[in-house]
Amino acid sequence: MLLHLIRHAHAVAADEDALRPLSKRGRRQVRALAKFLRATDEFDAAEFWHSPLARSHETARLLARRLRLKAKLVEVAGLEPGNDPAALARRLIRLERPVAIVGHEPHLSALASLLVARTAEPPLFVLKKCAALALERTGARWVVRWQIPPELLNDSEAAKK
Numbered sequence: 001m002l003l004h005l006i007r008h009a010h011a012v013a014a015d016e017d018a019l020r021p022l023s024k025r026g027r028r029q030v031r032a033l034a035k036f037l038r039a040t041d042e043f044d045a046a047e048f049w050h051s052p053l054a055r056s057h058e059t060a061r062l063l064a065r066r067l068r069l070k071a072k073l074v075e076v077a078g079l080e081p082g083n084d085p086a087a088l089a090r091r092l093i094r095l096e097r098p099v100a101i102v103g104h105e106p107h108l109s110a111l112a113s114l115l116v117a118r119t120a121e122p123p124l125f126v127l128k129k130c131a132a133l134a135l136e137r138t139g140a141r142w143v144v145r146w147q148i149p150p151e152l153l154n155d156s157e158a159a160k161k
Contacts, residue, residue: 002044002136002145003135005108007108008022009029010029021054022058027062032153033132037148038067043132044098046099048060048063048064048074049074050073079103079104092137106123108127109125131150132148133146133147
């Protein structure tokens with residue numbers, strides 16, 4: 001079973017818009033990530049789970065559309081930056097379909113570390129904006145299948161933190 005962890009793309013500043021939707025740069029980041037993932041044929045998700053925050057939802061929606069996936073978008077509680085990843089990790093044990101989780105730091109790094117190393121601290125991963133990490137469950141263990149930092153994407157502007 002594959003699990004894709006994706007940090008939301010760049011968002012506008014809170015003083016510009018309190019809801020913090022994606023910026024133009026963030027939308028470019030999503031386009032670059034989708035283009036990269038389509039070319040590799042290594043991405044599959046039956047659902048996109050996202051936090052209730054606008055930048056996470058928008059990243060999930062744009063990514064699903066650009067990847068031409070019929071994946072369902074699902075708002076999931078417990079995906080916000082300061083949430084404890086343990087509850088979500090327990091939920092993932094029962095999961096049997098590939099899912100993409102679009103969320104925030106430091107939550108995603110803590111979740112990935114908890115799944116792979118069975119401890120959230122210290123974090124083993126750092127996910128920059130619009131980075132992706134694929135984990136694969138083999139039995140009771142999660143292993144890293146691949147990681148895409150934004151620097152690998154062709155859009156140099158999109159790769160900026």
